[in-house]
Amino acid sequence: xxxxxxxxxxxxxxxxxxxxxxxxxxxxxxxxxxxxxxxxxxxxxxxxxxxxxxxxxxxxxxxxxxxxxxxxxxxxxxxxxxxxxxxxxxxxxxxxxxxxxxxxxxxxxxxxxx
Amino acid sequence: xxxxxxxxxxxxxxxxxxxxxxxxxxxxxxxxxxxxxxxxxxxxxxxxxxxxxxxxxxxxxxxxxxxxxxxxxxxxxxxxxxxxxxxxxxxxxxxxxxxxxxxxxxxxxxxxxxx
Numbered sequence: 001x002x003x004x005x006x007x008x009x010x011x012x013x014x015x016x017x018x019x020x021x022x023x024x025x026x027x028x029x030x031x032x033x034x035x036x037x038x039x040x041x042x043x044x045x046x047x048x049x050x051x052x053x054x055x056x057x058x059x060x061x062x063x064x065x066x067x068x069x070x071x072x073x074x075x076x077x078x079x080x081x082x083x084x085x086x087x088x089x090x091x092x093x094x095x096x097x098x099x100x101x102x103x104x105x106x107x108x109x110x111x112x113x114x
Numbered sequence: 115x116x117x118x119x120x121x122x123x124x125x126x127x128x129x130x131x132x133x134x135x136x137x138x139x140x141x142x143x144x145x146x147x148x149x150x151x152x153x154x155x156x157x158x159x160x161x162x163x164x165x166x167x168x169x170x171x172x173x174x175x176x177x178x179x180x181x182x183x184x185x186x187x188x189x190x191x192x193x194x195x196x197x198x199x200x201x202x203x204x205x206x207x208x209x210x211x212x213x214x215x216x217x218x219x220x221x222x223x224x225x226x227x228x229x
């Protein structure tokens with residue numbers, strides 16, 4: 001069955017370091033992948049979208065890579081700040097005509113200590 | 115603030131009851147999506163409507179139904195509620211049909227507790 005796995009354990013890092021979050025998937029051929037940020041009790045907020053034919057995407061301190069051979073996406077936050085502390089969700093979408101259906105991972109909780 | 119509004123914020127009800135959750139999309143967005151988030155299942159896609167028509171369906175239970183009205187607001191109806199239906203229910207919106215290619219803007223959610 002289709003499965004999406006993110007770092008199951010919370011990630012604790014020091015301010016200023018680079019945080020790297022992993023999203024692995026099996027039995028799925030996504031054409032697009034999105035990363036969202038979710039704060040406790042709030043709705044997810046879109047961060048970045050990357051297509052299957054794109055290897056890397058950047059936005060300010062954020063970088064996403066997408067390796068369809070390894071079936072993996074990596075999400076990096078450089079020069080991390082305590083305000084980056086949140087849960088980060090990856091979401092996959094098929095290239096087929098499935099409208100807006102997104103399959104979300106369980107999320108990785110990131111904690112940045114000052 | 116995403117521009118998506120959801121009411122009510124919190125809902126407490128009993129098993130067997132029926133509730134209606136309401137969502138107003140961002141101005142100009144034609145697609146509305148419903149998601150359920152529980153601790154054990156994570157964020158699960160339920161259903162998408164585009165301009166009043168059902169566009170995509172996820173693992174939505176038969177006890178659940180949704181619709182999108184001409185003014186584009188949407189309602190999610192949950193009936194014969196069970197304890198396991200307790201969760202956060204999110205609505206999201208996007209401009210067009212291909213939500214997977216677009217940013218989805220999520221509302222603040224409705225927290226449902228079934229006792």
